[in-house]
Amino acid sequence: MAIIASYEIRIITDENISWRLKKLLPSWDILPVNEIAPHERLSDIRIWQFAKANGYSILTFDEDFRELQNLYSFPPKIIWLRTGNVNTKAISDLLSRSRNSIVQFIQDYSLGVFELYL
Known part of the structure; x- marks a missing residue:
């Protein structure tokens, strides 16, 4: 398996996601x-x-970004958290566990939305 560089994951967090996620990752x-x-x-x-x-x-x-993607296509790609109301640590853990899948999604030019579930 190839080593994946961390800089390949560049994400903007929506307003309802704590800035503390940056410190956890x-x-x-x-x-x-x-x-x-x-x-x-x-x-x-x-x-x-x-x-x-x-x-x-x-x-x-939020589903709003998926709706924008339906209108304007991609990029940008959407990582859609389908977790319900969870704390920042749970989001961090989910992203860490899903890191390789997220990188593969970002590198796949045929996909625009990646849904993550707990």
């Missing part, structure tokens, strides 16, 4: 949405446009 390139525009609330379409322009995937609980 320090080898990942995680950009909390509030770091893009610290003093304003970005619309989903602006998050989408930023992710597309800067090579990020979007990590979200």
